[in-house]
Amino acid sequence: MSAYIALLRAVNVGGTGKLPMTDLKAMCEELGFKSVKTYIASGNVVFLSAKSEPQVKKALEKALEAYAGKPVGVLVRTAAEMTAVGSNNPFSEMPGNKTVAIFLDGPPAANALSTAKNQVSEELRLGTREIYAYYPDGQGTSKLQIPAAKTGTARNMNTVAKLAEMAAAL
Incomplete structure (x- = not known):
């Protein structure tokens, strides 16, 4: 069994995509995932599964739809990948609540940063399968748009660290 972290996109953010974490936990358990734990109400879930990463993704997306x-x-x-995201943070000296990893399905294109606007x-x-962003003035007031991150989902580095810790403990 492998420890996984699933990050849901656009869940319980700005009043859209309401999904109680108790429902998400139950859904994961129905899919056969073990030791399921959620973290904060923004669509973070940690669990064990014998399935591959693509199988986990497909099963969860189908159930959520x-x-x-x-x-x-x-x-x-995976737990190891989440730990690596934290370890490879190029802004590790900056506050964790002002630095995010934007998780992507695959490696970002080499020109991903040159297309950013505002x-x-x-x-x-750029990271392995993420884009790191540091918001010195906070993310809430930023007008930054990153087209390459359109289908990704961001988590601040405090959340990344907590999820890595939770997954490692499974």
Whole structure:
């Protein structure tokens, strides 16, 4: 069995995509995932599964679409991958609540950062399957748009660390 972290896209953010974490936990258990734990109400779930990462993603997306009546994006990482995201943070000296990893399904294109719009004080770096962003003035007021991250989902580095810790403990 492998430890996985599933990150749901656009769940319980800004009043859209309402999904109680108790429902998400139950859904994961119905899919046969073990030791299921959710973290904060923004669509983070940690669990064990004998399935491969693509199988986990497909099963969870199918169940979420049946629940929500529309597609819900899911990004999946192993415990080791989530730990690496934290370890490879190029902005590790900056506050964790102002630095995010935007998780993607695959590696970002080499030109992913050059297509960003409205970049003022924000700093961006490419990761393995993520884009790192540092928002010195906070993410809430930023007008930054990253077209390459359109189908991704962001988590701040405090959340990344907690999810890695939870997955490692399974």
